[in-house]
Amino acid sequence: xxxxxxxxxxxxxxxxxxxxxxxxxxxxxxxxxxxxxxxxxxxxxxxxxxxxxxxxxxxxxxxxxxxxxxxxxxxxxxxxxxxxxxxxxxxxxxxxxxxxxxxxxxxxxxxxxxxxxxxxxxxxxxxxxxxxxxxxxxxxxxxxxxxxxxxxxxxxxxxxxxx
Numbered sequence: 001x002x003x004x005x006x007x008x009x010x011x012x013x014x015x016x017x018x019x020x021x022x023x024x025x026x027x028x029x030x031x032x033x034x035x036x037x038x039x040x041x042x043x044x045x046x047x048x049x050x051x052x053x054x055x056x057x058x059x060x061x062x063x064x065x066x067x068x069x070x071x072x073x074x075x076x077x078x079x080x081x082x083x084x085x086x087x088x089x090x091x092x093x094x095x096x097x098x099x100x101x102x103x104x105x106x107x108x109x110x111x112x113x114x115x116x117x118x119x120x121x122x123x124x125x126x127x128x129x130x131x132x133x134x135x136x137x138x139x140x141x142x143x144x145x146x147x148x149x150x151x152x153x154x155x156x157x158x159x160x161x162x163x
Contacts, residue, residue, distance in 0.1 A: 001098040005032035008042045008082060008104030008111050010067050013053040013060035017133040018105055024131045024157050025103050026068045031161050033070055038095055040073040042082045044110060080113035083121065099124040101160065102152075103131030107143040119151040126153045128160065 005028060010018055032039050045061055046054035054061045056076075063069060075088040082088055091097075100118055102125060104111050111132055118125045127147045134140050144154050 001096050002038060003032075003035070003099040003101065004038035004040050004092075004095075004097045005029065005101045005103070006040045006042060006082065006114070007067070008102065008114060009044045009106065010041075010064050010104055011043055011054065011060065012062050012064055014064070014105045014133075016135055017137060018064060019066075021103070021131050021133050022064065022066045024128075026066075027161075028101070028103055028128055028131050028157050029068045029070060031157070032101065037101070038073060038091075038097060039071045040075065040088070040091070041067075041069060041071075042085070042088070042104070042110075042114070043074060043076045045076050045078050047078050077110075080110045081117045082110070082114040083117045097123075099126070101126045101128055103128045105133050105135075107132050107134035107140050108136065109134075112143060112146065115147050115152050116150050124153075125151070126155065126160070128157050129154050130156045 044054045045056045075085045077085040115125050129144050148154050
């Protein structure tokens, strides 16, 4: 079985708080690459009528330019959980991935839904606590506790790097 780092929704339309974690996410990418983990990027596309953010084909839906993109493992989802993307779940099966390290946005939205569903499916899930952000930063600590309650391990990046 193998491991993957999953970077969720670090796109141009997540401008409010991702800049505060982008350097650590890039460090996590470098760390995962040094351990030959699969590195996966998840992009959200909002297909709701009248949407103004994450609109397919717009600059806002593109991965943030500061993000280190080191693989072609880029998957597009239209719902909160990355596991709703059939191409991503096929990639997981094909590569026999059973352990995930997760970072990204939004802690109360897509990160929450993805980690919950991964843990519920039986995968081993690690949330890199200082590589997760939210539109509402006051809710991040609450979400980190939620992830732990749902069976995820939650640690800072330096704790994984030095382990």
